[in-house]
Structures are given as C-alpha cells and as structure tokens.
Amino acid sequence: MNSSTVPPEPMGLELNHKTILGLGRYQALDIDGMQAETLAGLLRQMLRLRRTEEAILHEYHPADEIRCPVHFCIGQEAMPAALSLLVEAEDYLFSHHRTHGYYFAKGAPMREFFAEIYGRVTGANQGRAGSMDISHEASRFYGGAILSGSIGIAVGAAYALQHRHSRQISIAGFGEGATEEGAFWEAVNYAGLRRLPILFLCENNRYSVYSDQTKRQASDNICERVATFGVRARRIFGNDAALTHRTLQLEMEAMREGGGPALVEAYTYRWNSHVGPEDDSDNEYRTVEEIAFWRQNCPIRLLEEKLTAAGRFDSVRRENLESEIAAEIAENFKFAKSSPFPHIDDWRTANWNPASPLADRLLETLTESEFDQYQAEAKLAPY
Numbered sequence: 001m002n003s004s005t006v007p008p009e010p011m012g013l014e015l016n017h018k019t020i021l022g023l024g025r026y027q028a029l030d031i032d033g034m035q036a037e038t039l040a041g042l043l044r045q046m047l048r049l050r051r052t053e054e055a056i057l058h059e060y061h062p063a064d065e066i067r068c069p070v071h072f073c074i075g076q077e078a079m080p081a082a083l084s085l086l087v088e089a090e091d092y093l094f095s096h097h098r099t100h101g102y103y104f105a106k107g108a109p110m111r112e113f114f115a116e117i118y119g120r121v122t123g124a125n126q127g128r129a130g131s132m133d134i135s136h137e138a139s140r141f142y143g144g145a146i147l148s149g150s151i152g153i154a155v156g157a158a159y160a161l162q163h164r165h166s167r168q169i170s171i172a173g174f175g176e177g178a179t180e181e182g183a184f185w186e187a188v189n190y191a192g193l194r195r196l197p198i199l200f201l202c203e204n205n206r207y208s209v210y211s212d213q214t215k216r217q218a219s220d221n222i223c224e225r226v227a228t229f230g231v232r233a234r235r236i237f238g239n240d241a242a243l244t245h246r247t248l249q250l251e252m253e254a255m256r257e258g259g260g261p262a263l264v265e266a267y268t269y270r271w272n273s274h275v276g277p278e279d280d281s282d283n284e285y286r287t288v289e290e291i292a293f294w295r296q297n298c299p300i301r302l303l304e305e306k307l308t309a310a311g312r313f314d315s316v317r318r319e320n321l322e323s324e325i326a327a328e329i330a331e332n333f334k335f336a337k338s339s340p341f342p343h344i345d346d347w348r349t350a351n352w353n354p355a356s357p358l359a360d361r362l363l364e365t366l367t368e369s370e371f372d373q374y375q376a377e378a379k380l381a382p383y
Ligand SMILES: Cc1ncc(C[n+]2csc(CCOP(=O)(O)OP(=O)(O)O)c2C)c(N)n1
Pocket: 097, 098, 145, 146, 147, 148, 174, 175, 176, 177, 178, 179, 205, 207, 208, 209, 274
C-alpha cells in the first residue's frame, strides 16, 4: 500500500458526519476470527471505564470534593479499550485533556487516578495535576491540556525511539479539534518526513466544545489531508470495538516492523457535556436525532449484543463483571477520600521537576548569549 493513500473504509461506505447518521442501528460489527480473550478484554475494559466515569459523574455534585475540571469520555470507550489490549508497557502514550480512557489504556493504576482527581498526595502527580494533566511516568503515560501540545511531544518520543532502533512506538490520542492547531500539522509533517514510529489516534466526536467540525473546517476529510504528508490514514466507525481493535492491531504491528507513521480517525461521540457532569445541551448545539443515533450505537451495547447472540456472553458473566468492577471502584474511592492533601511549602520546588537535576542546573547557570553561542557551535547529527 502506498503510504499516501487512504484505504477504503471497512464498511465500503464513505464515512463522514453526514453519512454516518444514515447508518441507523449499526449492523456491521464482526467478531469472526477474534479470540475469546480479546473480545472479553474489550468488553471488560469498556465497562470498567464506563462505570468509573459514571461513578465520578455522580460523586462530582453535590459533594464538590473533586475540585478539578473533568472531561468525561462516556460513549467513547471503544478506542481506549482496543488500545489497552495492544499497547506495550515500554510504548509511550500521550493524551489530550480527555485523559481517562488513555490513562487506563496504558494500564496506569486506578488508585492513583482517583487520588489525583481528589487532589490528594497519593495521586499520580501528588494531587497537583488533576484530571486534565494527569501523567503516570512509570506507565509511560502523559496527559496534557494544551490542545495539540502533547502531539509534538509524542513526535519527540518517536524520534528518540527511532534513534534507539527500538520496536516500541509512540502514541498520541486527541480529538478532531486538535487538527486545527498548527502544531498538529508540524507533527504530522515531521513524522511523515522521518517515517517515525508514531500512531496518531484522532477520536472525531464532531465537536470542539460547542462548535461543529463542519462549521470549523472546510472539509470533513482529516484522513485525506494527513495522507498527503506521507502518513497512512484510515477512518473507521469508532464505536465498533472489534473493528477498532483490528485496525489498531494492523497499524501497530506494521509500525513495530518499521512501517512508519499512521493515523486512525475514529468517528465517535461524547454523551456528556464538553466538560463536567452537567448537561450542556441547553444551547442546542447538537440535534436530538444525532444524540439518539449515537446512544443507540453505544459501543458497549453493540459488542455485548453480538457476543450474547453468538453464545459467548450471558447475564451471569455480566453480573460477575459488574460486581468485580464495582468493588474495585468503591475501594479506590475510599482510598482517595481517606488520603491526605499535599502540603506545599514552596511553589517553586513544587513546580520543579526533580527528575531532571542536570537540566535544571544547566538552565540556572546558562545565560541567553551562551545559549546562542552553543546553538551556533552545535554539531548536530546529520539526518
Ligand atoms: C491551545 C489551546 N487552545 C484552546 C484550548 C481550549 N480547549 C480545551 S478542549 C477544547 C476542544 C477540543 O476539542 P477536540 O480536540 O475535538 O477534543 P474533544 O474535547 O472533543 O474530545 C478547546 C478548544 C486549549 N485547551 N488549548
């Protein structure tokens, strides 16, 4: 396959925001040939993420103990679930502000997640980052609220991996709104030029806050534009967890063998407000029909129904799964709420990264003119 072509959509339908609504109840979910372990894993990961989000949503108000802004990803569980089964511990994963799915996809601990959003010292970032900027270094997971900012960092990580001749890959997860930032196109250009091992995951949920993509961009064709940079690009119906898994598997395996960068654009939908547990639909930026379409195509329901019809899932397994997840969530809530808040004496130290003492020392001693001199004399490795 030529790296600059967009392969046909798996359903043979040209997917875009208009055609997708004509699908009605999605019928194309195909589990043939997929391992039982993969299918069970997809369902488990999606349900765990959904229940975790619902629990936070209910706890947010009126308790008001979670003080950071929270961007829920209810409705968008298929991509992180598929990713969680394919990503390796040594891969890097960089996420935008809607972090939760990606945090769990990388296998980062629920305990430190809850403690972080409650602002406690036992959190992944000692309670200082909250939901939008949560990172878990040991899991090689990094979140970031600056739209498209983490994509550039993901490209840097991919560059380092390429230099080390590693089979590991760098992954950047973001929404279609991030593709309106210049930094995104710089990242795509450099990734295509250097054939970096980076997977761009664009969860296209149509909206950037309240603004419709079709009113922000001349065309609903991110894949075509990205492909012109020499980055393989493929769009899928993102609520089909089986298809998402097959697509990511294909791309990630190719990338580990030196196949170069790729983008997967998954059409999906957030059920809640852009941010917070409130319902932001009172300004009518989304139609009732559109919301109904996506709710009837809930990624969990689509997979569960298929598995049940195939005799591979039943109500007993469902109940077991539900109670196991509920117990895990309850235990972690308890841990978070009973943890202490951080005690911060000095904001300078609090914001200083102790992981880079050499860089900090050099920065403290370096003057601007020395830096210019260094730049002028630097012998950069040839490409
Ligand atoms: C550089 C920058 N500009 C603006 C914002 C404010 N902002 C936060 S989220 C968001 C919308 C992002 O939409 P999208 O990328 O589609 O992701 P989604 O929220 O839909 O998941 C905006 C504009 C920001 N965080 N950073």
